[in-house]
Amino acid sequence: MSLLKFLAINALELSAPATPILLQQQQEQQTQRQPQDKQNHPNGWLQLSGHPESIVPTCSGVVRKRVNTFNDHEVLAYRHISMEPETATIVPRFFGSVQLDTGDRFIELQDLLNGFKDPCLIDIKMGCRTFLESEVSNKTLRPDLYQKMLSVDRNAPTAEEHEAQALTKLRYMLFREAMSSSQTKGFRIEALRLRGKKPINDLKTVRSSEQISQTIEQFIGSQRGVQKEIIKRLKHMRSVIERSSFFQTHEIIGSSIFIVYDHSRVGCWIIDFVKSRPLPTNVKVNHRSEWVPGNHEEGLLRGLDNLITAFEEVYNKSKDFTRKCLQI
Numbered sequence: 001m002s003l004l005k006f007l008a009i010n011a012l013e014l015s016a017p018a019t020p021i022l023l024q025q026q027q028e029q030q031t032q033r034q035p036q037d038k039q040n041h042p043n044g045w046l047q048l049s050g051h052p053e054s055i056v057p058t059c060s061g062v063v064r065k066r067v068n069t070f071n072d073h074e075v076l077a078y079r080h081i082s083m084e085p086e087t088a089t090i091v092p093r094f095f096g097s098v099q100l101d102t103g104d105r106f107i108e109l110q111d112l113l114n115g116f117k118d119p120c121l122i123d124i125k126m127g128c129r130t131f132l133e134s135e136v137s138n139k140t141l142r143p144d145l146y147q148k149m150l151s152v153d154r155n156a157p158t159a160e161e162h163e164a165q166a167l168t169k170l171r172y173m174l175f176r177e178a179m180s181s182s183q184t185k186g187f188r189i190e191a192l193r194l195r196g197k198k199p200i201n202d203l204k205t206v207r208s209s210e211q212i213s214q215t216i217e218q219f220i221g222s223q224r225g226v227q228k229e230i231i232k233r234l235k236h237m238r239s240v241i242e243r244s245s246f247f248q249t250h251e252i253i254g255s256s257i258f259i260v261y262d263h264s265r266v267g268c269w270i271i272d273f274v275k276s277r278p279l280p281t282n283v284k285v286n287h288r289s290e291w292v293p294g295n296h297e298e299g300l301l302r303g304l305d306n307l308i309t310a311f312e313e314v315y316n317k318s319k320d321f322t323r324k325c326l327q328i
Contacts, residue, residue: 002202043281054066062109065107070099073276074272075097081120087240087245090269091269093109094108094110114265117197120193120262122189122192124257125188127303128251129173129298130275131253131297132253133204135169143184145167146161149161182303187257187307190203202214208225212310224315224319231308237270238304241304249285253276254273258270258271289302
């Protein structure tokens with residue numbers, strides 16, 4: 001029997017929804033698409049965290065992601081992207097939508113792990129913020145969020161917040177984002193898995209450039225060929241996003257870049273469009289400018305620029321090390 005594992009990485013509390021990542025070794029014997037009942041998961045199925053039952057496996061090469069309606073933002077996003085041949089190459093292939101006899105609705109997507117053997121993978125949440133402006137527009141002071149902040153860092157509240165014993169949701173969300181590299185880098189490393197190892201998903205506090213480099217080195221090792229291919233694919237992704245009609249007309253919140261490689265293959269995609277939203281009329285974004293409430297900038301491309309730089313620094317460090325070893 002094949003081994004099927006599901007990893008849904010929770011975003012920061014009160015932040016973007018979990019990013020689903022399907023960890024699947026090849027299903028050698030399955031040749032037909034056979035939907036699995038949510039109470040009848042295949043042997044080896046394991047959901048570590050995240051939204052329960054959000055992903056249902058079918059056959060090798062296809063997964064079903066649960067949606068509420070066929071007009072959900074993520075469904076509309078994949079439909080839009082599928083109309084742009086170049087943009088469609090940087091996201092999971094979209095096979096359409098399906099409603100089962102039970103009434104459950106799903107979109108069918110490419111299983112990004114299909115064909116890989118015991119791969120290494122990394123999930124990188126993109127953007128300087130992972131919340132929609134509409135989620136933090138309420139200026140009501142909330143005692144519960146003050147208590148949550150205290151539980152993380154008792155010195156974080158201001159004197160005024162201590163006196164009120166409450167704070168706004170925006171204040172709390174910015175505090176939580178500042179704990180990771182999201183605000184400063186425009187991305188944060190959510191989780192990674194190394195070959196033959198269990199996933200590591202406690203990486204949200206990886207923040208400094210040094211910590212990021214160490215984590216990328218842990219993920220990629222000294223495999224310069226793989227490093228070079230990942231950088232090439234990230235640069236191609238950036239170029240496509242800059243030209244894409246979808247990305248020019250949408251705010252991209254809570255999406256991730258998913259990178260996977262094994263002994264023979266490398267894959268790189270942008271995934272999860274649950275919180276993508278069409279921009280208001282006459283609003284344009286470049287995905288690099290600082291966010292000011294109302295401008296809808298989210299820092300997607302600023303984060304991608306910095307992510308490419310981080311991988312290049314690891315690659316150049318590896319190249320310099322190799323050169324020194326040859327000189328000895």
